[in-house]
Amino acid sequence: MYTFDSFKEVIASSNKTDWDKLKQVMTIIQTVQESKDQALYDYSETFDNVKLDTLEVMQTDLESAYHDIEDDLRAALELAYKNIWDYQQSIKISDGEASELYQKVHPLNRVGVYVPGGTAPLVSTVLMTAVLAKVAGVSEIVVTTPPQQNGVNQAILAACHIAKVDRVFQVGGAQAIAALAYGTETVPAVDKIAGPGNQYVALAKKMVYGDVGIDSIAGPSEIVIVADDTTRADFVAYDLLAQAEHDVLARTFLISESKEKIEEIQRKVNELAGEQPRAAIIKTSLRDHHYSVHTVDKAETIDCVNFIAGEHVSIQTKDASSYIDQINTAGALFIGDCSPEAIGDYIAGPSHVLPTGGTARFSSGLTVNDFLRTNSIIALKKESFKNMAPGGMRLALEESLQAHHDSLACRMEENK
Numbered sequence: 407m408y409t410f411d412s413f414k415e416v417i418a419s420s421n422k423t424d425w426d427k428l429k430q431v432m433t434i435i436q437t438v439q440e441s442k443d444q445a446l447y448d449y450s451e452t453f454d455n456v457k458l459d460t461l462e463v464m465q466t467d468l469e470s471a472y473h474d475i476e477d478d479l480r481a482a483l484e485l486a487y488k489n490i491w492d493y494q495q496s497i498k499i500s501d502g503e504a505s506e507l508y509q510k511v512h513p514l515n516r517v518g519v520y521v522p523g524g525t526a527p528l529v530s531t532v533l534m535t536a537v538l539a540k541v542a543g544v545s546e547i548v549v550t551t552p553p554q555q556n557g558v559n560q561a562i563l564a565a566c567h568i569a570k571v572d573r574v575f576q577v578g579g580a581q582a583i584a585a586l587a588y589g590t591e592t593v594p595a596v597d598k599i600a601g602p603g604n605q606y607v608a609l610a611k612k613m614v615y616g617d618v619g620i621d622s623i624a625g626p627s628e629i630v631i632v633a634d635d636t637t638r639a640d641f642v643a644y645d646l647l648a649q650a651e652h653d654v655l656a657r658t659f660l661i662s663e664s665k666e667k668i669e670e671i672q673r674k675v676n677e678l679a680g681e682q683p684r685a686a687i688i689k690t691s692l693r694d695h696h697y698s699v700h701t702v703d704k705a706e707t708i709d710c711v712n713f714i715a716g717e718h719v720s721i722q723t724k725d726a727s728s729y730i731d732q733i734n735t736a737g738a739l740f741i742g743d744c745s746p747e748a749i750g751d752y753i754a755g756p757s758h759v760l761p762t763g764g765t766a767r768f769s770s771g772l773t774v775n776d777f778l779r780t781n782s783i784i785a786l787k788k789e790s791f792k793n794m795a796p797g798g799m800r801l802a803l804e805e806s807l808q809a810h811h812d813s814l815a816c817r818m819e820e821n822k
């Protein structure tokens with residue numbers, strides 16, 4: 407159990423880029439740039455143990471998967487689709503009112519979406535990404551997801567059908583990100599890549615950024631839970647296990663002013679972890695990346711949560727709502743017992759694609775607006791120009807940029 411001071415140093419160093427992994431990822435990206443499809447086939451054998459005959463999944467397979475999956479699964483996907491669509495529609499930005507100065511919004515042309523599938527097929531991620539792009543009005547949505555021995559997971563394909571994804575490729579990891587960034591004979595290059603993934607995917611996105619857009623660094627999952635002496639230990643224990651089961655690198659944080667509650671939750675976690683199907687992943691994640699912090703008061707609790715800048719922050723105290731205005735670095739903030747993080751993972755509406763590794767300090771969770779770009783419109787009338795130009799001319803002279811000055815001055819002369 408840490409104090410806030412002892413915890414600060416540990417966490418700051420754990421957010422640093424792993425340069426050795428980054429070099430491995432760079433090699434993968436360069437190989438895909440050079441050898442294109444052949445590199446994708448080769449890496450699928452090396453990293454996914456799958457010998458592929460083809461990279462692209464047929465559209466007819468998406469439709470048959472939609473009909474073949476169980477009815478209750480199809481209904482769950484459709485409910486999630488509706489909630490995601492409605493929420494994203496409600497937060498979509500739109501054109502400013504046409505005037506001399508305003509902003510215009512444009513959907514992106516072609517986007518790539520990464521759907522994780524290395525250790526678990528993240529069916530929900532299809533909807534948490536592609537539906538947002540659809541609401542934005544993106545012209546073409548391309549999905550990549552790791553290959554599996556028996557073909558791509560049927561529920562992933564069904565979700566792609568529901569979200570009206572245009573093309574699906576069975577490619578995973580850094581090689582998928584490289585293919586989306588630079589294109590191969592089969593996979594088209596996209597304008598922006600969105601979606602979460604493991605450390606290889608996250609590092610690859612970081613590396614290709616600039617040649618292509620990315621949403622954020624949405625790497626191995628994290629949760630920060632704030633508990634007090636009224637908190638249900640079993641609820642929190644399951645919430646910690648739920649993030650730990652994603653990845654051996656998943657990070658879990660428990661913050662409380664009550665030492666007894668931390669100990670009670672830790673006992674519950676240990677009791678429940680062994681019963682979970684993914685116990686091996688959970689135990690490794692908890693052993694290497696669990697942090698319990700005993701804080702002295704509420705102000706320190708809030709400082710600690712803001713310092714972590716976690717992907718998910720879940721407040722499970724009696725005064726949970728009072729944290730809403732105080733937490734300003736959460737990827738997403740979950741308030742109270744009826745808003746567990748897992749409801750956000752699947753069905754609430756906001757996307758579960760969220761920044762990790764402290765990057766919520768400066769970036770936000772995925773929204774419909776990540777699939778839009780804006781440009782300003784400058785359409786000045788004569789009077790406005792005449793009011794502004796002298797100031798512009800003076801600033802141009804200050805910057806020693808005579809042609810800028812003259813560009814304004816000649817129009818001033820004309821409009822006297």
Ligand SMILES: NC(=O)c1ccc[n+]([C@@H]2O[C@H](COP(=O)([O-])OP(=O)(O)OC[C@H]3O[C@@H](n4cnc5c(N)ncnc54)[C@H](O)[C@@H]3O)[C@@H](O)[C@H]2O)c1
Pocket residue numbers: 453454521522523524525526528531552553577578579580581602603604605606607623624625626627652653656717758759760761762
């Ligand atoms: N932050 C978010 O918004 C968010 C959302 C959902 C999931 N996640 C995270 O997504 C991740 C999913 O991870 P996953 O592994 O199950 O699936 P994944 O699809 O992200 O990664 C699997 C791919 O990793 C590559 N890979 C595996 N080992 C490799 C190695 N040694 N060298 C190079 N490449 C290698 C393979 O190509 C494989 O296809 C988890 O970390 C989870 O926590 C994050």
Ligand SMILES: N[C@H](CO)Cc1c[nH]c[nH+]1
Pocket residue numbers: 528530531626627628649717751758759
């Ligand atoms: N918790 C993950 C984001 O870190 C999202 C997810 C998908 N499926 C289950 N969970």
Ligand SMILES: [Zn+2]
Pocket residue numbers: 627648649652748751
């Ligand atoms: Zn999850």
